[in-house]
Amino acid sequence: MSKSPRRGSGTSSVAIHDQKLNRGEGGELHQLADGAIPVLTTAQGVPVSDDQNTLKVGPRGPTLIEDFHFREKIFHFDHERIPERVVHARGYGAHGFFENYKSLSKYTRADLFQRVGERTPAFVRFSTVAGSKGSVDLARDVRGFAVKLYTREGNWDLVGNNIPVFFIQDAIKFPDLVHAVKEEPDCAFPQAQSAHDNFWDFISLTPESMHMIMWVMSDRAIPRSLRFMEGFGVHTFRLVNARQESTFVKFHWKPKLGLQSVAWNEAVKINGADPDFHRRDLWTAIKSGSYPEWELQLQLFDEAFADRFDFDVLDPTKLIPEEMLPPVPVGRLVLDRMPDNFFAETEQVAFMTQNVPPGIDFSNDPLLQGRNFSYLDTQLKRLGGPNFTHIPINAPKCPMHHFQQDGHMAMRNPVGRANYQPNSFGEGPRESPERGFTSFADVEQGPKRRLRPESFADHYSQARQFFISQSEIEQQHIAAALTFELSKVQTPVIRERVVAHLLNIDDRLAAKVGDGLGLKTMPKPAQAAMPTRQDLDASPALSIVNNGPHRFEGRKLGILVTDGTDAGVLKAVQAAVSKAGATFELIAPKIGGVMLGDGKPVAADQMIDGGPSVLYDAVALVPSVDGARKLLGEASARDFVADAFAHCKFIGYVEAALPLLEKWGIAAQDMDEGFIMLSSAKDATGLVESLGQLRVWKREAAVKPAEDAGSTPK
Secondary structure: OOOOOOOOOHHHHHHHHHHHHHHOOOOOOOOOOOOOOOOOOOOOOOOOOOOOOOEEOOOOEOOOOOOOHHHHHHHHHOOOOOOOOOOOEEEEEEEEEEEEEEOOOOOOOHHHHHHOOEEEEEEEEEEEEEOOOOOOOOOOOOEEEEEEEEEOOOEEEEEOOOOOOOOOOOOOHHHHHHHHHOEEOOEEEOOOOOHHHHHHHHHHOOOOHHHHHHHHHOOHHHHHHHHOOOOEOOOOEEEOOOOOEEEEEEEEEEEEEOEOOOHHHHHHHHHOOOHHHHHHHHHHHHHOOOOEEEEEEEEEOOHHHHHHHHOOOOOOOOOOOOOOOOOOOEEEEEEOOOOOOOHHHHOOOOOOOOOOOOOOEEEOOHHHHHHHHHHHHHHHHOOOOOOOOOOOOOOOOOOOOOOOOOOOOOOOHHHHHHOOOOHHHHHOOOOOOOOOOOOOOOOOOOOEEEEOOOOHHOOOOHHHHHHHOOOHHHHHHHHHHHHHHHHHHOOOOOHHHHHHHHHHOOOOHHHHHHHHOOOOOOOOOOOOOOOOOOOOOOOHHHHEEEEEEEOOOOOOEEEEEOOOOHHHHHHHHHHHHHOOOEEEEEEEEEOOOOOOOOOOOOOOOOOOOOHHHOOEEEEEEEEOHHHHHHHHHOHHHHHHHHHHHHHOOOOEEEHHHHHHHHHOOHHHHHHHOOOOOOOOOOHHHHHHHHOOOOOOOHHHOOOOOOOOOOOOOO
């Protein structure tokens, strides 16, 4: 392949219309008191003609470094926070390795993909986007999934997310997006939440965001564990082989343990019970030897495929359905060691999209082009100077030879007389045309303009495809999330504008959200640059529920015990859980533990006040008759059972627990297939086999999750 796919390369009426739409033609919201609208300028006072698009060579060409407006805007944005990251501030990381399944020399010269079974050291940092370092783990948010691979030919940073698309198409809008989603500047709240006017005002004026909004309002934005979520490179990259032949690629990380999320009501309560829930889960798994694992899968395609694909592969708000282009497994990522010091490693690690080894190259995706500029710049202020690669976590593990010297906190400098080249002393490194990184020789042409190509103009079709690909319960969760978020928006016209966009995605979704918001009349559908396609098939791979793990491996069972608990039943449940590759915790009235029915003491992992059922994937109620009677008046015990029921979890129980269920509103007719009777130790295996289903989602139609910890199911 000799060049990027080219479609709709000229100036289009759609592109121009889209720019106006992004600027929000409802100008009444943007006027000054006297009716005058000020002209946007740079910090130097230079009037800005276009704040929506970076300067490119042709509408689909690469971004030009001479774009001083973009450089100034992203430069200032990169340095807004000292010392924490502007975005992705709350993160957690671990060490591991990547193991190659087979040689990919047909597609790439990248060294790490050449030898079967070779292991490359790795460091991975997971993060939320919007919140500060001190925010909670289970905020509704995108999750960063950044992988640093220490290859033999330099570091490769695959800086991705757990969602394969993004809010915006052009990097020049990134500061605006983040300003909008962060806490509002006049009041400094809400923290780590998108449920406020500024965010939804921006979204309602940015139609290109609607596909991403479907993902963020879905259960993908509240994962049960970092171990149970996918990772994506988001952008289209290139693989380049030794013959300088290019293949386009999209990167996917698939979790070995499958996908899993929590319910929103559950997330809220987890944040209260354990704001470090994701951190603790990853730490515990690795420390116990249950190493998280992902498979790297590649969507590989050529220019011919790109040209006939319905959407532009350079558009970061679009994906290629897996049913259309199945990902190919090429290796696995295993995390097996926690950092020795959080600050030295997880906090100081610097990821940059431009860090690629020979054999991996970029496409002209305008968001990727802007990220390549931004990431290097942001390290200067955050890590104190240009020598952040001297910090061990950022240093390559391969030999390094260059003439860079001095600067703040330099830990090493070139040795010898010559600190430049060429020199006549024969000192120092020299470039290697054979081994060195060589950009793919793409051919670009076109006028220098600030434009979006027409092929970027369809903002609703893939948003609709994502929605219709979800199970019924997942669609209900999306509608509920939109209703909740928009209920926090105080400006009615913003709520109406968002519903107008939803009408271009799915009438039922828009009607449900509109009804939940109490709209008297539905707005007209938002003006669309291109009509929504109704012919796109559902993509089953996009659903979490329909692709469940069907096993309890890696999950956790909460076992409620009291004095007198049947030791045989308890031991059988513990053994069955361990055999399934899962873990358990004992929750007791007191942290000191209980005396089992056989007269032997057992320590508790949690007392019931500190171990609510929201922390577990399923629960087992194994009290004694007397122990259950004593729990009847305990509010924390009531919440433990009521929340497990309301959150559609599987509940194992002994006969002695029936009074607890009845007391707290769970009658015999409410006990669906998610209730597993433990009449004897033999029933433990059946219980654990059932737990692989994770949830009894049909229960949610009859149970509205309690709004407060004291409520009982209805």
